[in-house]
Amino acid sequence: MYTECSISNTVEKKCFFHFTYYAIFAVMLFIDTHTHLYVEEFCNDSYEVVNRAIEKGIHYMLFPNIDSTTVEDMMALHLEFPDNCLPMMGLHPTSVTENFEEELQKVANSLQMGYYCGVGEIGLDLYWDKQFKEQQKEAFGFQLRLAKKFKLPVSIHIRNAFDLALSIVKEELTDDLSGVFHCFTGDYHQAKQIMDVGFKIGIGGIITFKNSGLYDTVKKIPLNELVLETDAPYLTPVPFRGKRNESAYLTYVAEIIAKSKGLNIDEVARTTSRTASLMYNLKR
């Protein structure tokens, strides 16, 4: 588990253990809590992309699944980087169609194997298509119950359905349910509602978009309620907006959060990584 060292600088210099500790943590540790580096957009250079992120200090990249067609590629990249790239298991709301019950059964079976650090991504997306709204609600509730059963956190995707999604989370809320509202784009009132149910808020590249309003909202949200994400290959932060996103760009998100709060980037790295480590039960 990632813990902060409380030993002061003077004592630290005399203490070999703490010297080693500081040597290890001298490199900033970031966690990209939501990235899809296993999808087609990275089929030619996923190794380079992961290595670039590691060089930038992004030690963990958490992979939310999409549906049964993406599991093989996701697991293959995880096996190449077993200490850095950690998979989740879930059915994405935009993949909820006629065969959703069969898909959910596969999710449930896969979770039995114990390879996964979370259930995701799950949720409601009423932006692209409302045709399967009822099925999306059912799939969301079902997967929240799976998360509780396996004591795993959830990564929640919401588009045009905040109130409905929050009401489903509240119906299922117990001490065993935790997670992240990923790619948060809402206002402070919505952020407050997320914090009130004990969930964390995932901030990605949208905070760097001038017209998003997210910069001013994030200013008001306590740092320990936030986790960082890229959602690569989508939602690329400025200065690469419009190009393919990748986990190495997480530092641009951290930088702007630091700026909004008048902190340095180390503080943002330390606090958000601790929150994500605790949430996803990572080694440090």
Ligand SMILES: [Zn+2]
């Ligand atoms: Zn995603």
